[in-house]
Amino acid sequence: MAPYLETVKSFADVPITDAGVDTLAFLEAAQGVVGLFDLLGSAAFTPVQNDLKGNIAKVRARYDAAPEQSSTLELLVVNEKGEKKRTATEGLMWLLRGLSFTCKALQAAQANPTEELSAAFSKSYEATLKKFHNFVVKGIFSTSTRSLHLDPAGGPPVPADKLNEELNRWLTALDNIVKRLEDFYEKGGHNKGF
Template identity: 70%
Template sequence: MAPYLESVTSFADVPVTDAGVDTVKFLEASDGLVGLFDLLGSTAFSVVQSDLRGNIVKVRTRYEATPQQSATLESLVENEKAEKKRTATEGLMWLLRGLSFTCKALQNAQANKDQELAQNFTKSYEDTLKKFHNFVVKGIFTVAMKACPYRKDFYEKLASDPSGGPPATQDKLNTELDKWLAALSSIVTRMENFYEKDGHNKGF
C-alpha cells in the first residue's frame, strides 16, 4: 500500500464541472480526510472526526435516497429545498466548515515549516470554526489543539508506507499534499459561495 495520501481518494480527483461538484467522489475524499485525524494519534480529535463523519452520513443518506437528483452537491442542495427539514443541506454546510478548518490548518503547516502543528491548528480554528461554536465546544477544541502531535512525527506518519515499503520523500509528500489541499480549498470556496449566493445557509 502506498503512503496515506495515495491510499485515499484525493480532492484533486473529484470531478468539478459547470454542473457542480461530483457528490460520490466528494464524499469518498471526505472519508479520506477523516482518516487523516487517525495519524494525529490523539483521542482529543475524536470529537472532530465524529462531527465530520456524522455530516458525511447526512449527505450520503440524501444522495442514496435521491441519486438522480443529487449527482452534484449543488443539485443535492437544490433538490432538498422543497423538504420541510433540510438535513443534508445543513450537514453539508457543517461538513464544509470542518473541511475548511482542516485544510487551512495543514496549509498553515505547509507554509510555516518552523511551527508546530498546535500553532497551525489553533490559528485555523480561530479563522474558521470558532465563531460558530459556543463556550463548551470552544473548550473541547482548545484541548484538541493542544493535543496535536509534534510536526515531525505527523509528517513521518503521513509519508510512511503501512505495508513496509520505503517512505515517500519529503518533496513528493509536499507536492501531493499541496495538490490535495489546493483542490480541497477550491471546492470549499466554491460551495461556500454557492451557499451564500443562494441563501442555502439561512435557517440553521
C-alpha cells in the same frame, strides 16, 4: 503521509462540471480526511472526526434516497430546498466548515514547517469554526489542541518534496471546492436557518 494520500481519493480528482461537484467522489475524498486524522495520532481530533463522519452520513443518506437529484452537491442542496428539514444541506454546510478548518490548518503547517502542528490547528480553528461554536465547545477544542502531537504511523520515510507536492495538490483542490460551495451557499441563501 504521501503513501496514505495515494490510497485515498484526492480532492484534485473530484469531477467538477457546470452542474457542480460530483457528490460521490466528493464524499469519498472527504472520507479520506477522516482517516488522515488517524495518522496524526491524537485524541484531540476525535470530535472533528466524529463530526465529519456524521455529516458525510447525512449527505450520503440524501444521495442514496434520491441519486438522480443528488448527483452533484449543488443539485442535492437545490432539490432539498423546499423540504421542511434540510438535513443534507445542513450536514454539507458543516462538512464544508470542518474541511475548511482542516485545509487551513494543513496549509499553515505546509507554509511554516517549524511551527508546532497544534499552533496551525489552533489558528485555523480561530479563523474557521470558532464563530459557529458555543462557549463549551470552544473550551473543549482549546484544551485538546494543546496536547496535539504528530505520531507518524511508521514505514519508510517519504521524500519531503514528494510529500509536499501531493499534499499541496490535495489541499489546493480541497480549498477550491470549499470556496466554490461556500459561494454557492451564500448566493443561494442555502445557509439560512442553520
